[in-house]
Amino acid sequence: MAVTLFDSHRRFLQTIMCNGIMEGSKAKAVHRHCCEVYHTPYTDDSLDEFIDLINSYLQPLFMQIRKGMSEDDGLQYYTLVNMAETDITRMSSDYADNELELFRKTMDLIVDSENGTASSTDVLNCADSLQTKKMKKKETEQVLSRLVQDKWLNEKHGEYTLSTRCIMEMEQYIRNIYQDLVKSCAICHNIAFQSQMCCNPSCGIKIHIPCAARYYKGRVDPRCPACSKFWPHEIPAIRTSSQVSTLSPPVASAISTSQSRRMR
Incomplete structure (x- = not known):
């Protein structure tokens, strides 16, 4: 129908x-x-x-x-x-081969890290080992800036993380390529990079920091939901979205832009 x-x-x-x-x-x-x-x-x-x-x-x-x-x-x-398209080839129309290789290497660093981040220094060093075509430092910085602007990466205080868009769009690719490294959050069951981990070696589950904030709210004796061992990490505060009663300027502008494109 x-x-x-x-x-x-x-x-x-x-x-x-x-x-x-x-x-x-x-x-x-x-x-x-x-x-x-x-x-x-x-x-x-x-x-x-x-x-x-x-x-x-x-x-x-x-x-x-x-x-x-x-x-x-x-x-x-x-x-x-x-x-x-379930892999990184969806970006091929916007990025050159060496730029895609840099993104893959950045993703490797992030996934392989304990806290889901990659330092700008480590990412810049990747440019020297590109197989397609090496980049100068300034070129690498420009590509990284584009990846942040296009919402594939986030950058804060010189640390890069995979953006929400990247994780959502490339979930299957990430699970297929990094299947031995990627864990899911024990609370929401989505991929967990920036997270807290159970200290019990035989358990080792991960919980997103925002999920931990909600799950452990008000608990004076936080325990791992899987093995019941004491959860030693600091319990973060819950962050909430501000109430939106009117359109913010960026959203209103986006609506106007989409309408103008439709009318052309």
Whole structure:
């Protein structure tokens, strides 16, 4: 049976395509805006149902709007994922071969680390060992800047991490390539890089830091959910998204841009 999308669905899809990835509160604001503009029935808790209808339309195209959690702040994000391409080749149209190799080596460093990070020094040193074509330091820095700008990597205080978009879009690739190194969070069951680990050698489960904040909230004697050993790590505070009642300028701008592209 053919799926019929209304203009509100099309506008939302165009906006998320324009943004690449949207934080949950912004996605809800865009959803509300699209429904109001095109007089589509709206309720505060209907975003996932709204997206399910769009995904029914996208399914034959091997695409999907997927929801995931940020390892950094624990907030929900939405991104458009190409299901037909499950590896790094999806970036080949935007990056040269040596730039893709640099990204792969950066990913190797991040996955192989204990805390899900790679120092800028280690990443820059990778440029000297590229098999495709070596890069100078300035060229490497420019590529890394693009990868951050395109939301494949995050950078903070000289440390690189895999972005929420990267983990969500390349989950299957990461699990296939790094199957012996990658663990899932014991709470949310998504890939865990930036996390806390059980100190029991026979256990060793990982929990995302935001998941640990929620799971251990108010517990005076935190225990590992798998082996019940004492959880020795500092319990972080829960971070929440600010309430969004109106469209923020970046989201409003993205909606305007997506509309103008549709009208050309």
